[in-house]
Amino acid sequence: MTEKLWRVGTTYIPVIDVKASADWYVSKLGAELNYHDQDKAIINLADQSLFLVKAKEGQTSNFIDVKGQVRFSLTFEVDGQSALESMHHDFINKGIKVGEIENRGHVGRNFVFEDLDGNKFDVWSELSPTFRKKQVK
Template identity: 45%
Template structure:
């Protein structure tokens, strides 16, 4: 069966201060700020070929959740192209003072580490680009 959906257009993330968090994404992860509304209630970012909308939310509202078997889960996983790129990004983020976890072997191809934004949202970073993405953008 072919999917009727073509792509995920936007990921919405709860943050207490969209301006501050958009600056964090731009400075640390290379996001591009597309829009910040006048009331600072939301910011739109372009990051890793994906649109993210940072929505002002109550303090303590996070995008993460806990599963029965795996524990903490993330709203999304960012990908880099290989273990060397993962190690380099981890080092760069540590030098910038970003909250960065240790590189982990989770029993599947590649390695991962966790980063945390200013509100405490945690994101996964994985060393494996998807095959479809590599083919689409002609990446080896």
């Protein structure tokens, strides 16, 4: 194989109410709304396109790991522990459901938050070295 996958361009997230979810991502996370109809909304967040897709009630992007824990499928990165702590505090003030800041035994710290539909997302205090080299001046 001579070709390679370059980047993740789009992530699909199941939601019950497309408009309410789009409004939540815009107001709570600072996403940019690019398109909206009754079945989906397309937003830009963290240099990625997210499709909020109307789904049946109870559907989420979460999965259950081998130990029976409900897990997230997407981790966002911030630049350092102070940025992580600031975002954690900001999310709490915005009424977002967040977990505690955790030490998972690797570099950096993390916390988990949920959207309106219970989709879980992780936030990590470390930018990937490749991203830092390309994007952060």
